[in-house]
Amino acid sequence: xxxxxxxLFESLMWRYATHAFDKNKKISQAxxxxxxxxxxxxxxxxxxxxxxxxVVQNVELRQKLLPYTWNQSQVLxxxxxxxxxxxxxxxxxxxxxxMKKVSDVRRAPLELMAEYKNKIMGSVQGPIxxxxxxxxxxxQAYIAMGSLLTSAALMRIDTCPIEGLDREKYDDLLxxxxxxxxxxxAVACGYRSSEDRYAKLQKVRFEKSEIxxxxx
Amino acid sequence: xxxxxxxLFESLMWRYATHAFDKNKKISQAxxxxxxxxxxxxxxxxxxxxxxxxVVQNVELRQKLLPYTWNQSQVLxxxxxxxxxxxxxxxxxxxxxxMKKVSDVRRAPLELMAEYKNKIMGSVQGPIxxxxxxxxxxxQAYIAMGSLLTSAALMRIDTCPIEGLDREKYDDLLxxxxxxxxxxxAVACGYRSSEDRYAKLQKVRFEKSEIxxxxx
Numbered sequence: 001x002x003x004x005x006x007x008l009f010e011s012l013m014w015r016y017a018t019h020a021f022d023k024n025k026k027i028s029q030a031x032x033x034x035x036x037x038x039x040x041x042x043x044x045x046x047x048x049x050x051x052x053x054x055v056v057q058n059v060e061l062r063q064k065l066l067p068y069t070w071n072q073s074q075v076l077x078x079x080x081x082x083x084x085x086x087x088x089x090x091x092x093x094x095x096x097x098x099m100k101k102v103s104d105v106r107r108a109p110l111e112l113m114a115e116y117k118n119k120i121m122g123s124v125q126g127p128i129x130x131x132x133x134x135x136x137x138x139x140q141a142y143i144a145m146g147s148l149l150t151s152a153a154l155m156r157i158d159t160c161p162i163e164g165l166d167r168e169k170y171d172d173l174l175x176x177x178x179x180x181x182x183x184x185x186a187v188a189c190g191y192r193s194s195e196d197r198y199a200k201l202q203k204v205r206f207e208k209s210e211i212x213x214x215x216x
Numbered sequence: 217x218x219x220x221x222x223x224l225f226e227s228l229m230w231r232y233a234t235h236a237f238d239k240n241k242k243i244s245q246a247x248x249x250x251x252x253x254x255x256x257x258x259x260x261x262x263x264x265x266x267x268x269x270x271v272v273q274n275v276e277l278r279q280k281l282l283p284y285t286w287n288q289s290q291v292l293x294x295x296x297x298x299x300x301x302x303x304x305x306x307x308x309x310x311x312x313x314x315m316k317k318v319s320d321v322r323r324a325p326l327e328l329m330a331e332y333k334n335k336i337m338g339s340v341q342g343p344i345x346x347x348x349x350x351x352x353x354x355x356q357a358y359i360a361m362g363s364l365l366t367s368a369a370l371m372r373i374d375t376c377p378i379e380g381l382d383r384e385k386y387d388d389l390l391x392x393x394x395x396x397x398x399x400x401x402a403v404a405c406g407y408r409s410s411e412d413r414y415a416k417l418q419k420v421r422f423e424k425s426e427i428x429x430x431x432x
Contacts, residue, residue, distance in 0.1 A: 001223070001372075002370065002371050002372040003219075003223075003227075003370040003371055005246065005247070005250050005371075007217070007219075008250065008254070008367060008370060008371070009250060009253055011219075012253070012254065012257040012363075012367075013257065015257075015259070017259060030221065031221070034221050034224065034225060036424055036428055037225055037228070038224070038228065038366075039427075039428065040421050040422075040424055040427065040428070041228040041229065041231075041419070041421065042362065043231070043233060043365060043377065045379055047420055049421065049422055049427060051427060052427055052428070052429065053427060053428045053429075054428075054429050054430075054431065055428065055429070055430045055431070056431045057430065057431065057432045058431045058432055061431055098420075101420055101421075101422060102420045105418045105419075105420045106417060106418050106420065135351040135354070135355075138351070138355055139351075139354055139355050139358045140358070142355045142356070142358035142359050142361075142362065143358050143359075143361055143362035143365070143377075144362060145358075145359055145362060146258065146358065146359035146360060146361060146362020146363040146364075146365075146366070147362040147363065147365065147366040148362075149259060149359070149362075149363065150254075150362070150363040150366050150367055151224060151228075151366055154218065154219040154224060154370075155218050155219055155221075155224070156217070156218040161259065161359075163261055174431075201322060202321045202322050203257070203321075204263055204314075204317055204318045204321045204322065205256050205257065205265065205317075206256075206265055206317060208252055208256055211255075211256065211265060211267060211268055211269060212252055212255065212256070212268070212269045212270075212271065213268065213269075213270050213271070214270075214271045214273065215270065215271070215272045215273060215274045215277055215390075216273045216274055
């Protein structure tokens with residue numbers, strides 16, 4: 001069984017960066033549980049999952065975040081507001097925690113995974129060096145973002161990815177200071193207002209021939 | 217109409233980083249057209265789409281890429297091999313090309329979009345400064361990757377994201393030297409071999425409580 005092609009295409013056409021959410025419409029618990037599954041099942045390099053997703057439902061906190069989000073109304077009006085944070089460093093302790101998880105889930109002795117662990121450590125301390133590790137982890141979070149935006153569209157949940165935010169202030173307000181996690185972006189989720197004029201705008205994309213080439 | 221929750225969940229569980237592709241199974245043209253639609257419809261900051269997707273079907277070229285991809289067999293055995301490349305800089309000419317597209321699609325006079333253009337230029341030349349622009353465009357490409365991996369799973373097409381490649385050599389072999397585009401990653405697409413032992417491994421993910429927090 002696979003998805004109907006027309007349905008996938010129409011879902012992607014239906015999606016747009018929602019500017020005005022209907023503040024009275026809330027995502028059901030069953031749908032939200034699945035959104036969290038989508039985030040959790042996101043693939044990542046080495047399986048490291050170097051992220052945290054902070055679902056901010058508290059109204060006062062959303063109001064505090066608002067001025068540090070260019071006053072975009074989505075912060076207040078969306079049903080669920082997810083802040084994406086990623087690791088600013090990948091410590092040996094973190095990698096060990098992950099290896100322990102692999103060992104538990106796959107019932108493989110930790111001792112047998114020394115090579116795998118060394119490969120990861122060699123990579124995050126080598127090719128992906130310290131100055132670039134935060135860019136590496138941020139890219140990973142964007143895999144989650146892409147999967148979320150597409151999955152939500154299929155569920156007919158509207159989204160708006162938000163990069164225009166003061167990451168330092170977010171870290172402060174979300175209690176990330178002093179942890180290894182740093183805010184990178186946010187995604188507002190909910191349902192479009194019938195008055196969102198952006199819903200009617202034509203989608204602007206380069207032609208396939210401009211962005212896709214074939215070497216046959 | 218929205219997707220059946222169970223089907224979305226099962227599709228994400230079905231997905232895994234495919235190690236062994238069945239080299240005899242090819243993606244149909246109708247499916248492949250949709251994969252390209254998925255890539256094309258990916259959202260990006262300001263709508264800039266700072267990417268190119270190079271579909272490498274030429275066997276000789278794939279063989280040349282192989283040693284610069286840690287000899288991962290997916291490069292040769294997959295049905296379709298997509299290399300992701302992103303802009304290393306966002307020039308004013310590029311932004312103008314995009315504005316022209318917006319103007320064409322939405323039938324809005326270019327002159328009326330000066331403010332929008334200035335906002336984009338101010339951002340790519342300011343907050344997203346030169347040293348970081350390549351990280352910015354790479355993140356964008358990972359939205360496409362996330363959307364692709366999830367969409368393909370729904371289509372029951374297998375994928376393997378590949379970051380372990382020599383980007384310089386790829387740029388050389390793909391003729392990107394002298395352009396503004398740089399290789400960032402690749403995704404092999406096709407169908408799993410019935411002998412891929414990785415297909416049977418348990419998926420390893422942290423618990424929701426470890427990666428998702430709620431501020432109510």
